[in-house]
Amino acid sequence: MRAYLLTGFGGPEKLEYREDVPDPEPGPGEVRLRVTAAGVNNTDIWTREGAYGDLGAGDPAAWRGALEFPRVQGADLVGWIDRVGAGVPPERVGERVIVDPVLYTGGEAELATSGLLGSERDGGFAELATVPAENAIPVDTTLTDAELASFPTAYQTAYRMVERVALARDETVLITGASGGVGSALVQLAKARGARVVAVVGPGKQEQALRTGADAVLLRDDVPAGESVDVVADVVGGPAFPALLDALRPLGRYVTAGAIAGPLTELDLRKLYLKELTLVGSTVSTHEQFADLVRQIEAGALRPLLAATYPLRDLPRAQADFVAKKFFGKLVITPQE
Structure with missing residues (x-):
């Protein structure tokens, strides 16, 4: 099959296009799909760069520890099941599916040690891919496969964030990076809960954020004056972090699932305890x-x-x-073209 192989940690030169990669075969409890669309994510870039490890110690790592090379990346898979492994009903052949990219068994606590497609096992930047049968969810929609591939990682990350802070109707939420995949998903999910959304975007993206559903838009690095929001949903991090806490009302909640602008920041503990703020980390959603x-x-x-x-x-x-x-929005690879 045709596939892009990640051959090691580094820049784009570590991506190798091949047309002679052996077709994968589904193992017990697995299905194989003909991949029709696969979304591009920050995780692909950071995994390739080894950014999940301790870079200061020269110890690059993938999503959850060491990475085996070569690896087919791509966590967001949409396609059609063309083969099943032992224990999977043969009637599943021909199903159109969207794939849950999170690899874990057990309860919610297992998310802390979960793997991810395209990292702990091969993903969707190829013509064929195998996944656990329970991760391949049948989907019935008029959306195109490319449109469906815009959802998995971004929207399940955003879904988990609003769940973790129990965002409620009529609350005001400030969303950073609102023009990106997770940020734009947060806007939609927050509006679906009846919240008021303040979106932070880069120049030239204000109108798009409003069309997505934001009630108000700020330019990057701006925050509302005073204590004016109940929740901050942050995927940017970096030097803006202290100002984001300033924007929270007493008893406000801050949730993060990313650090595009940098993972290290400063926290004034007095601000945390005097305003009785809640700081929440969030990664990926449960299968449910x-x-x-x-x-x-x-x-x-x-x-x-x-x-x-x-x-x-x-x-x-x-x-x-x-x-x-x-x-x-989202960029999507179409392997069958």
Whole structure:
């Protein structure tokens, strides 16, 4: 099959396009799908760069520890099941599925040690992929496969964030990075809960954020004056962190699932305890939460924000465009083209 292989930690030169990769075969409890669309994410870039390790100690790592090379990246898979492994009903062949990218068994506490497609096992930047059968969720929608591939990682991350802080109707939430995949998903999910959304975006993206559902828009690095929001949903981090805490009302909640602007920041503990703030970390959703997300997609409650598609051979260009951040929504690879 055709696939892009990640051959080691580093820059785009570590991506190798191949047309002779052996077709994967589904093991017991697995299905194989013909991948029709696969979304591009920050995790792809950071995994390639080894950014999840202790860079100061020269110890690069993938999503959850060591990474085996070569690896097919791509966590967001949509496609059609063409083969099943032992123990999987043969009737599943021919199903159109969207794949839950989180790899774990057990309860919610297992999320802390979960793996991810495209990191702990091969993902969707290939013509074929195998996944655990329970991760391949049948989907019934008129959305295109590329539109569906805009959802998995971004929306399940956002879903988990609003769940972790129990965002409620009529609360005001400040969302950073609101033009990106997770940020734009947060806008939609927050509005679906009846919250008032203040979106922070880069120049030229204000109108798009308003069309997505934001009630108000601020330019990057700006925050509301005074203690004016109940919740901050942050995927940016970096030097803006102290100002984001300033924007929270007493008893406010801050939730983070990313650090695009940098993972290290300063925290004034007096601000934390005097305002009785709650700081929450969030990563990926449970299988149950992902299934609920798929039901919302099928019901038309969430709108895909597909910025562009690229054939498999153009994966390096797609990643370069992703890093440049000059788009609104999601970039998607279409391996069958």
